[in-house]
Amino acid sequence: MADATLEQLRxxxxxxVSAIAPLVLVPVLRAKGRLPAWVTPVYIGSFLACALGWELWFSYGWVAGDPVDLRRADVLNTMLPMQINWLLNSLADAGTVCLGGLLLAWWACGRRSEIFRRWHWGAFAVLLGWCIAQNLFVEMFLYHDQLAEGKPLSWAPFAPTGPWLNPTLFRYAGRTITLQGQLPWLIVPPILYGVVIETVKRREAAG
Known part of the structure; x- marks a missing residue:
């Protein structure tokens, strides 16, 4: 830890924080009645989708990719071991990104619960924009070293083009944004929003 740079500490x-904070807040707020009942199954489902959809594959490099411990500095491998790297990332994806995006959509649409009962393009645009924006931030400022050119990511169900069809979309300050890195967060938002709507409808129908 003493050898870590400020960037690595960040x-x-x-x-x-992004992994653990939602893990603590969701059950606490749910117990206090501050969150609707559908949030918990959506949180769990999002975690499973992110873990199985790409985080496990990217961490272990199962199909034509390098495992994460070969793509980053030793100090990060010590503090974020590969064995829990996928777990932490999936928790952050499910809580901070997925639930956070739904919360932003709710706020942006006037805190109207109707957006979770039927498709609302404005709400979906906010959710999609948040998912893409946070991923661009992650690729450019957090994980840029382990996602750099020459460090291939594994094929994954939510990154189906794999490393074989992975053009660089653009560069920023010498850092690259690739198609493969963006695909999961283009695929997840419509699925997530659709599942939320269906979950809310079923729970309300069940009384």
Whole structure:
């Protein structure tokens, strides 16, 4: 830890906080009645989708990719071991990104619960924009070293083009944004929003 740079310390702190904070807040707020009942199954489902959809694959490099411990500095491998890297990332994806995006959509649409009962393009645009924006931030400022050119990511169900069809979309300050890195967060938002609507409808129908 003493050998970590400020940038590496920032990565470590952001990963742990974004993973653990929702894990604590969701059950606490749910117990206090501050969150609707559908949030918990959506949180769990989002975690499973992110873990199985790409985080496990990217961490272990299962199909034509390098495992994460070969793509980053040793100090990060020590503080964020590969064995829990996928877990932390999936928790952050499910809580901070997925639930956070739904919360932003709710706020942006006037705190109207109707957006979770039927498709609302404005709400979806906010959710999609948030998912893409946070991923661009992650690729450019947090994980840029382990996602750099020459460090291939594994094929994954939510990154189906794999490393074989992975053009660079643009560059920023010498850092690259690739198609493969963006695909999961283009695929997840419509699925997530659709599942939320269906979950809310079923729970309301069940009384």
């Amino acid at each position: 990565v470590i702190v952001v990963v742990y």
